[in-house]
Amino acid sequence: MDKIQRALDLAALQRAAASAEDTAVAERAAVRREFTPAPIEPHRRLSVDWAALRERRIVDWADKRPAAQAYRMLRTQVLQRARAHHLSTVGVISAANGEGKTLTAINLALGVAAEPNQSVLLMDLDLKRPSIARTLGLQLDQGLEAWFAGSAKLENLWCGLEGAERLFLMPTLAAVPDSSEVLARSATAKMLQDLKERDPGRLMIVDLPPVLLSDDVITLAPRLDAVVLVVTEGRTRREDVARTLELLGNTRVIGTVLNQATESEKRSY
Amino acid sequence: MNTTAEKPNLHGYLEILRRRRTSILVALASGVLATVVLAATLPSRYRSSGTILIEQQEIPTDMVKSTVTSYADQRVQVISKRVMTTATLLDIIKRYNLYPREQARDTREALLKRMRDDIGLNMINADVIDPRSGRPTSATIAFEVSYTSRSADQAARVANELATLYLNENLTNRDKLAHEATDFLQGEGDRINAQIVDLEAKLAAFKDKNYAKLPELMQVNMQLLDRNEEELRTQEARLSSLEQQRVYLQAQLVQLKPNSTVFSETGERIVSSNDRLKMLKSQLAAAKAKYGPDHPDVITLTREVSGMESELGAKPDTLNDLRRELQSAQSQLDDVRKRYTPEHPDRIRLEAMVKSLQTDLDAALAASAAAPQAASSTAAAGGPFDDRNALQPTDADNPAYVQIQAQLAGTENDIKALNVSIAKLQASIHGYESDVTGSPEVEREYHDLSRDLDNARLRYQEIRTKQGDARVAQSLESDRQGEHFTLIDPPLPPEEPVSPNRPLIAIAGLVLTLGLALLVAMLRELLDTTVHSRHELLQLVGVAPLALIPRIETQADRRLARRRFHLALGSAAGTFCVALVLVHFFYRPLDVIFYSVVHRLGM
Numbered sequence: 001m002d003k004i005q006r007a008l009d010l011a012a013l014q015r016a017a018a019s020a021e022d023t024a025v026a027e028r029a030a031v032r033r034e035f036t037p038a039p040i041e042p043h044r045r046l047s048v049d050w051a052a053l054r055e056r057r058i059v060d061w062a063d064k065r066p067a068a069q070a071y072r073m074l075r076t077q078v079l080q081r082a083r084a085h086h087l088s089t090v091g092v093i094s095a096a097n098g099e100g101k102t103l104t105a106i107n108l109a110l111g112v113a114a115e116p117n118q119s120v121l122l123m124d125l126d127l128k129r130p131s132i133a134r135t136l137g138l139q140l141d142q143g144l145e146a147w148f149a150g151s152a153k154l155e156n157l158w159c160g161l162e163g164a165e166r167l168f169l170m171p172t173l174a175a176v177p178d179s180s181e182v183l184a185r186s187a188t189a190k191m192l193q194d195l196k197e198r199d200p201g202r203l204m205i206v207d208l209p210p211v212l213l214s215d216d217v218i219t220l221a222p223r224l225d226a227v228v229l230v231v232t233e234g235r236t237r238r239e240d241v242a243r244t245l246e247l248l249g250n251t252r253v254i255g256t257v258l259n260q261a262t263e264s265e266k267r268s269y
Numbered sequence: 270m271n272t273t274a275e276k277p278n279l280h281g282y283l284e285i286l287r288r289r290r291t292s293i294l295v296a297l298a299s300g301v302l303a304t305v306v307l308a309a310t311l312p313s314r315y316r317s318s319g320t321i322l323i324e325q326q327e328i329p330t331d332m333v334k335s336t337v338t339s340y341a342d343q344r345v346q347v348i349s350k351r352v353m354t355t356a357t358l359l360d361i362i363k364r365y366n367l368y369p370r371e372q373a374r375d376t377r378e379a380l381l382k383r384m385r386d387d388i389g390l391n392m393i394n395a396d397v398i399d400p401r402s403g404r405p406t407s408a409t410i411a412f413e414v415s416y417t418s419r420s421a422d423q424a425a426r427v428a429n430e431l432a433t434l435y436l437n438e439n440l441t442n443r444d445k446l447a448h449e450a451t452d453f454l455q456g457e458g459d460r461i462n463a464q465i466v467d468l469e470a471k472l473a474a475f476k477d478k479n480y481a482k483l484p485e486l487m488q489v490n491m492q493l494l495d496r497n498e499e500e501l502r503t504q505e506a507r508l509s510s511l512e513q514q515r516v517y518l519q520a521q522l523v524q525l526k527p528n529s530t531v532f533s534e535t536g537e538r539i540v541s542s543n544d545r546l547k548m549l550k551s552q553l554a555a556a557k558a559k560y561g562p563d564h565p566d567v568i569t570l571t572r573e574v575s576g577m578e579s580e581l582g583a584k585p586d587t588l589n590d591l592r593r594e595l596q597s598a599q600s601q602l603d604d605v606r607k608r609y610t611p612e613h614p615d616r617i618r619l620e621a622m623v624k625s626l627q628t629d630l631d632a633a634l635a636a637s638a639a640a641p642q643a644a645s646s647t648a649a650a651g652g653p654f655d656d657r658n659a660l661q662p663t664d665a666d667n668p669a670y671v672q673i674q675a676q677l678a679g680t681e682n683d684i685k686a687l688n689v690s691i692a693k694l695q696a697s698i699h700g701y702e703s704d705v706t707g708s709p710e711v712e713r714e715y716h717d718l719s720r721d722l723d724n725a726r727l728r729y730q731e732i733r734t735k736q737g738d739a740r741v742a743q744s745l746e747s748d749r750q751g752e753h754f755t756l757i758d759p760p761l762p763p764e765e766p767v768s769p770n771r772p773l774i775a776i777a778g779l780v781l782t783l784g785l786a787l788l789v790a791m792l793r794e795l796l797d798t799t800v801h802s803r804h805e806l807l808q809l810v811g812v813a814p815l816a817l818i819p820r821i822e823t824q825a826d827r828r829l830a831r832r833r834f835h836l837a838l839g840s841a842a843g844t845f846c847v848a849l850v851l852v853h854f855f856y857r858p859l860d861v862i863f864y865s866v867v868h869r870l871g872m
Contacts, residue, residue: 057821067821074816104818231806231814234288237798241809256810258803261817262288 042160042168046138050163056135059107060163061114074104074257075111078228079118081254082203087225088196089204090254091125093217094230095240097210100259102131104230105207112203113167119202121195123170125220126209127179130172136161143173147191148182154191168202179209183219192223211244218247226252232259288801289790296789300782308775309866313766317424318389318415319432320758326751341752342392342409348438349390357434358384365427367418388431389415411757421762428760439754447743447751454736461729468722475718481704484712494701501694508687511680518677525670546577547590554594558622588633595626771869 050060059068082090092105102124109122124132124144133140140159146152159169176182195204206224211217221227227248231241245253286293323341358381362368371380391413399406414431418424476483481490526543553570560567602619609616745751800806807813853859 055823055825057823059821065821066819070816070818074818077815100818228815229810231800233801234797234799236800238800238805238809239798241800241806245810253810255812255815256806258800258806258814258817260820261803262284262801262819263803263817 043156043158045160045162046140046169047162048136048138053136056137057103057107058110058136060110070261071107071111074228075108075115078108078254079112079115079203081226085226085252087252087254088200088202089192089206089223089225091206091208091217091220091224091227092230093208093211093227093244093248094232095210095212095236095244097129097213099210099230099232099236101210101230102126102135102207104228104257104259105205106132106135108228109167109205110164112205113164115166119166119168119199121168121170121202121204123195123204123206124172125183125206125216127172127176127182127216128209128214129175130207132169132207133171133173136169136171138169138171140171140173143171145172145174145176148176148188154194180215180219183216188220189223211247212240221248221251224251226254228254229256230259231256233261235260284802285794286790289793292793293786293790296786297782300785301779304775304778304782307778308769308771309869311769311771311774312419313869314417314419314768315421315424315763315765316389316415316417316767317421317428317760317763318391318413319428319756319760320393320411320413321432321435322411322755322757323409324753324755326745340409342394342412344439344442345390345392345409345412345435348435348442351438351442352431352434353385353388355381361427361430365423365430367423367427387417389413389417391415415760417767421764421766425760425762432756432760436754436756443746443751443753447739447746451736451739451743454732454739458729458732458736461725461732465722465725465729468718468725472715472718472722475715479711479715481700482707482711484708484715487705487708487712490701490704490708494698494705497694497698497701501691501698504687504691504694508684508691511684511687515677515680515684518673518680522670522673522677525673526667542577542581546574546581549574549577550590551594554598554622554626557625558618588630588637591626591630591633595623595630598623598626 050058054060054063057067059065059071078090081087092101092108094101105122109120112118112120122132124130127145127148130143130145132138133143138159142152143157147154147157154170157170159171161167161169182188192204206220208220208227209216217227229241229244323345355377359377362372362380362384368375368380368383371383375383392409393411393413394407395410396405397408398404414428414435416424416428416431418427480486549570553567553574556564556567556570562568598619602616602623605613605616605619611617742751800809803814803817849859852862856862
């Protein structure tokens with residue numbers, strides 16, 4: 001009893017200290033953003049066929065489709081919340097697979113990158129079925145799996161896209177066995193922390209595996225500042241959504257995204 | 270933007286319909302197709318019906334009453350049951366080769382049930398006023414027999430057959446009923462007849478046994494009894510008068526002497542023996558008083574008296590005589606005693622005489638006591654008969670005496686005859702009385718018997734009357750004069766089918782299809798647990814979604830959709846063609862189907 005009480009007290013103290021520290025970091029970041037020079041150049045910049053990507057439902061800055069408008073709205077809201085609450089790592093999750101997490105993550109990242117003075121890092125931590133590289137059609141020889149295997153340095157995996165200057169990518173090319181254990185390593189936490197501290201003003205968007213199909217998300221959730229839950233109309237089951245929210249526990253959920261929505265925000269604009 | 274109605278509104282329903290449009294369309298399409306196929310291909314069924322009129326008895330029922338009294342509709346039902354027997358129906362099925370396919374496939378029961386379902390019996394009622402009670406009632410005036418078949422001709426043929434069966438069955442049924450009534454009444458009449466014969470025999474035997482006591486003879490018996498009693502009274506009156514007469518005659522006879530008074534030549538009257546005996550007796554008594562017994566006078570007198578007595582046949586002495594004499598002697602003695610002393614010879618003589626008489630009287634009393642029988646019998650007959658023998662001397666020659674004597678004898682005879690007849694009368698009265706007294710007992714039994722007999726006769730009479738009526742009714746039935754069935758409207762091959770009602774089926778099918786489609790949509794919606802709207806997500810998570818991303822349609826999607834559409838169209842057309850070919854070669858040529866459908870739809 002005493003032990004528990006003491007542990008709780010200690011936890012409360014640490015949390016207070018952490019939040020105080022966070023606040024300090026965020027303040028510093030805000031000051032720094034104003035004066036930071038152009039972003040660090042990535043290891044290499046890849047060229048992509050934006051027209052072809054549109055066919056893969058990728059929404060770029062010049063897109064006029066109704067979905068683009070919706071993604072912009074999402075982008076704006078996420079950014080507002082991130083700035084308001086000093087959130088730098090935002091995970092994109094869904095209850096089950098095939099609900100459009102990766103697409104949402106890419107489109108959200110592209111949207112955020114379109115914002116001036118806002119850089120964004122898109123990171124593929126869906127170690128079971130990494131798909132960002134495939135979706136964007138990137139020609140790479142190694143990804144995060146190499147870093148997890150210890151055979152590559154993080155700086156070498158760092159890439160960008162031509163046409164999207166403020167977007168940085170950290171894709172994964174192949175599935176990582178024991179993904180949950182890998183994610184639970186302190187190295188992973190340290191890596192995230194490093195990335196955050198390298199440019200505190202940058203928003204990190206993390207593509208994650210389905211919540212209900214593995215414990216990856218639950219493992220990683222404490223390291224994330226917030227998550228966005230992707231729900232697909234006519235596909236995601238209500239009980240799955242409820243279960244997902246339950247599993248996420250204390251993790252902040254910025255909000256949800258309803259994919260394949262039949263009702264639209266605006267009839268015509 | 271974020272104020273969506275809590276409850277599903279019309280918009281929500283429309284949304285559901287839009288969401289489930291595929292299911293609804295599929296359901297609608299298949300339903301419509303099924304309905305159309307059903308409406309077009311259901312085989313036509315033709316019903317042919319014949320109307321059979323129930324004609325009332327033509328001869329008024331007041332004159333001849335039919336013995337078939339059940340109600341017409343009831344009888345029709347009975348006949349129906351008789352017609353619908355398994356054997357009859359199977360026979361019809363075989364004869365007309367009905368249900369050829371089902372015959373091979375179904376059980377006999379299923380076949381019969383089908384047949385029964387296809388046969389229709391419809392009563393035609395009319396509101397009439399019951400002539401007997403005057404109340405409005407519903408009477409069956411006719412009925413319809415119908416048969417439904419896929420072929421119009423077959424329907425007509427079978428309906429005709431059925432109508433004929435009904436008509437024939439009615440005739441045999443009525444004949445049978447009439448026969449039954451007659452036979453029953455005949456049997457009943459015979460039975461009662463035998464009963465009557467038996468009762469009659471019993472009654473005759475009873476009458477024989479108790480003839481005189483029969484209540485019918487009561488009156489006669491009473492009359493006879495009265496008459497006999499009257500007669501008896503008359504006879505008794507006569508008897509008493511005769512007896513009086515006899516007494517009178519006897520008195521007269523006593524006064525007369527049997528012999529006429531005879532005078533001797535000397536003019537001396539010759540006394541009769543009796544008088545002489547009396548004289549002698551008094552002389553003897555005087556002598557006995559005067560002299561001793563050895564005195565010659567006394568001896569002479571005694572001898573004389575006894576001689577006279579033996580001559581007359583009378584008793585030596587009678588009590589009366591002795592008493593009389595004793596009395597006179599006593600009175601003389603009393604007289605003498607007053608005048609003379611005891612030594613006076615008269616007095617002594619008289620005393621001696623009294624003494625002697627007393628002795629004689631005692632002796633006579635003793636003698637009479639010794640012979641009581643004769644004395645009592647004569648005494649019972651009455652005083653006048655005391656000395657009848659003495660009064661009937663054989664040698665009476667006094668004409669008056671003889672006459673009186675004859676009269677007396679006649680009277681005696683009459684009395685004797687009367688007594689006999691009175692005795693007879695009394696016996697007969699006694700007999701009648703016993704008859705009259707015994708009569709009530711006999712009467713009860715007799716009445717029982719005769720009542721039974723009367724009842725039996727009455728019943729017999731009744732039965733015979735009824736039997737006569739029944740015979741008339743039977744001839745009424747056999748001459749087809751009673752209530753009978755007439756086929757007024759024979760079944761004809763119908764030109765129009767009765768079923769199916771194709772437009773109705775089509776409309777009903779469409780309505781049903783619509784309902785089914787909605788049901789399918791509703792079920793799918795209920796079974797679907799996925800998120801469908803912003804509103805749902807709001808309820809689930811607590812906050813509205815940040816963004817609603819519409820479906821992004823790519824060129825590939827569009828191409829795929831187009832290809833799918835083309836594929837579906839092509840496969841549908843192909844299936845249709847294959848189906849047409851199959852139908853054409855394996856079911857029925859298409860042109861035949863086309864024309865039959867056109868015909869069925871009435872175009």
